[in-house]
Each structure stands twice: as structure tokens, then as C-alpha cells.
Amino acid sequence: MQATAIDLRPLDQSHLESALALSRQAGWPHRLEEWQMLLELSNGLVAIENDKVVATIFVTPYGDEVATINMVIVDESMRGRGIGRRIMQAALDIVGQRECRLVATADGLPLYESLGFRKTGTIVQHQGTLAACTAPEAVEWATEADLDEIAALDRIAYRADRAQLIKALFQAGRLAVQREAGVIHGYAAWRPFGRGELCGPVIAETTRAAQDLLAFLFSARPGVFMRVDTGTETGLAPFLLDHGLAHVGGGISMRRSPATSSSVSSVHTFALASQALG
Numbered sequence: 381m382q383a384t385a386i387d388l389r390p391l392d393q394s395h396l397e398s399a400l401a402l403s404r405q406a407g408w409p410h411r412l413e414e415w416q417m418l419l420e421l422s423n424g425l426v427a428i429e430n431d432k433v434v435a436t437i438f439v440t441p442y443g444d445e446v447a448t449i450n451m452v453i454v455d456e457s458m459r460g461r462g463i464g465r466r467i468m469q470a471a472l473d474i475v476g477q478r479e480c481r482l483v484a485t486a487d488g489l490p491l492y493e494s495l496g497f498r499k500t501g502t503i504v505q506h507q508g509t510l511a512a513c514t515a516p517e518a519v520e521w522a523t524e525a526d527l528d529e530i531a532a533l534d535r536i537a538y539r540a541d542r543a544q545l546i547k548a549l550f551q552a553g554r555l556a557v558q559r560e561a562g563v564i565h566g567y568a569a570w571r572p573f574g575r576g577e578l579c580g581p582v583i584a585e586t587t588r589a590a591q592d593l594l595a596f597l598f599s600a601r602p603g604v605f606m607r608v609d610t611g612t613e614t615g616l617a618p619f620l621l622d623h624g625l626a627h628v629g630g631g632i633s634m635r636r637s638p639a640t641s642s643s644v645s646s647v648h649t650f651a652l653a654s655q656a657l658g
Contacts, residue, residue: 386463388470391424391436398433399426402453409574410451417548418451418656423474427454427463434458437467439474440657443541447478450656452488464491472636479540483631483655497634503655504617506625507575507607510598513623519596522555522567530555530567537583537647538658545657553577556596558589566647568593573654576605581658582651587615590650598623609652616650631655 391399396415403410418424418438427435434455441447449471454464468491472480483503484492522530527550531543546569549555553571557564566584570577579597584590594616598606608625610616617627652658 385429386434386461386466387428388425388467389428391419391426391438393419395424395426395433395436399436399451399453402433402436402455403451405456406453408453411572411574413552414573414654414656415451417552421544421548421657422450424451425467425470425474427467429458435463435467437471438656439471440545441475441478442538442545445478446538446540447475447480448656448658449475449480449482452482464488465495468492468495475636477637480636481658482634483652483658484634485631489632492634495636497636499632500635501633502612502630503609503633503652504612504630505607505609505628505655506617506620507605507628508624508626510602510604510606511622511624512602513595513598515596515599516592518560519556519558519592522550522557524550526555526557526564529564530557533564533567533647534581534583536645537649538581539645545653549653556593558584558593565589566593568597568651569653570597570601573607576607577601578607578609578654580609580651581649581653582608582610583647584650585647587650590614590616591619594619594623594651609655610650614648614650 422438422440424438426433436453438451439447531546549569556568558566566589568582570579582590
């Protein structure tokens with residue numbers, strides 16, 4: 381049987397319900413609200429066959445420096461027809477000269493490697509029902525007046541401008557900050573996500589500081605189903621396990637056209653905003 385034509389079109393509001401159905405088919409926990417946030421922050425594409433959405437992808441730009449590629453899903457009945465490669469190549473055209481980052485599944489790894497992506501680390505997903513936790517005194521809730529300072533700190537750690545993401549996270553949930561002598565030295569975000577809630581990103585100077593930020597957020601949400609995505613190198617795993625968040629999977633962090641800067645940052649990323657958003 382001859383295959384019908386596949387069209388690539390910009391992903392817009394009218395495609396979100398179909399996109400949500402694809403993510404559920406893939407076993408991903410994203411709600412319509414997560415798709416909506418990604419649409420507002422990103423440039424998306426869908427593959428259409430016979431008026432049906434059969435694949436999705438987002439490019440989330442962070443200024444002129446970096447973009448993430450995410451929500452790469454091909455309908456399971458359509459795999460093996462080259463749709464994933466075609467939609468990835470179209471997404472890379474949107475990325476342009478930016479450094480490109482993504483978190484890959486094992487299934488997607490061969491395609492991404494063939495397109496020039498290289499592994500930079502391993503992301504571990506922790507989730508579970510939070511145990512009771514005491515809030516540390518060194519952390520407080522952020523206000524809207526703190527967002528510019530938070531964005532400046534985040535840029536040091538992430539090496540790109542994520543001010544729009546930080547504003548979206550503030551609107552969707554709450555941010556906490558570590559402040560000393562009136563200066564913010566670290567921050568963490570909390571918001572509803574998937575089956576429950578998510579903490580991330582967490583940007584801090586040390587592992588202990590990151591633990592304090594998470595403990596503050598955890599103390600406000602005892603008994604909820606919480607998720608944290610972190611790198612294996614951060615040292616957060618024992619802390620997360622102690623607070624009821626089991627290791628349930630993860631992904632492979634990858635980068636295309638790696639950054640050339642070798643400068644040492646004063647703050648570091650201890651948890652992701654999500655595997656999609658970095």
C-alpha cells in the first residue's frame with residue numbers, strides 16, 4: 381500500500397488535544413497545561429497525515445544562545461517511515477546557530493547521534509509521595525520584584541537567557557530564594573505537573589544549598605506526589621530518596637554544537653525545570 385503524504389505545519393492551539401493524546405500514548409504524564417506552557421514558550425511543529433496529528437516537536441529558544449528540542453513524539457503506528465528524522469531536521473532549521481540541548485530516551489538516541497548530538501550526562505527522575513520536612517531558615521518565598529535578579533543568576537548557571545521561562549514558572553507556581561545581605565544566591569521553583577507536582581529548576585552554589593531550597597519547598601507540600609529531575613553528578617539522590625522520592629527512570633542529556641566557554645560558574649543547575657525545558 382502506498383503511504384500517504386505527510387505535511388509539516390506549525391503547532392498551534394488547535395493541535396493541543398491531539399498532541400496530548402500522543403503524549404498519553406507514549407506513557408508521558410504531561411497535562412494539557414504543560415502543553416500550553418510549552419506552546420507559549422516555544423516554536424512547535426506537527427506532522428499531519430489525512431488531517432490527523434501523527435508527530436510533534438517543540439523548539440524552546442533561550443535568547444540567541446541556546447534552544448532545547450523537546451516533546452518529540454511519533455505516533456506508534458507511524459514509526460519506521462522517517463517522520464522522526466524529518467521533523468527533527470525541520471526543528472534544527474528553527475534552532476539555527478544556537479547551541480541545541482535535549483534529553484533523549486534510549487529509543488531516540490541513535491537518531492540524535494546521527495544528527496550530531498553528543499551525550500553530556502545522565503538525568504535521573506525521582507518521584508513519590510513527600511514525607512514531612514522541616515523548612516530551613518535560610519530560604520524564603522520570592523516575589524515578583526525578585527524575578528530580574530533570579531533570571532540574572534539563572535543565566536550564570538544555564539548560560540542562556542531564560543527570563544521568559546522564569547516568569548512562566550512564577551505564574552504557574554511559586555519560587556523560593558536563598559538571600560544573604562539582600563543578594564539572591566540560589567533559587568528553586570515549584571509548580572503543578574503531571575501526576576502531581578514538580579520542583580525545578582534548582583540553581584544553587586553547593587549541594588547543601590540545593591538541599592535547603594528543596595527542603596523549603598517540600599516542607600510546604602507534605603503528602604503530595606512530587607517529581608524532581610536531576611543530574612547524576614549533583615549528589616542529590618540520597619537526599620531525594622530520604623524524602624520519599626524513588627529513582628524511577630530518566631534520560632540522556634545531549635548537546636549539539638557544544639559551547640566553547642570553559643569558565644567556571646559560581647552557581648550550578650541541581651534540578652531541571654523539566655526534561656523538556658532543561
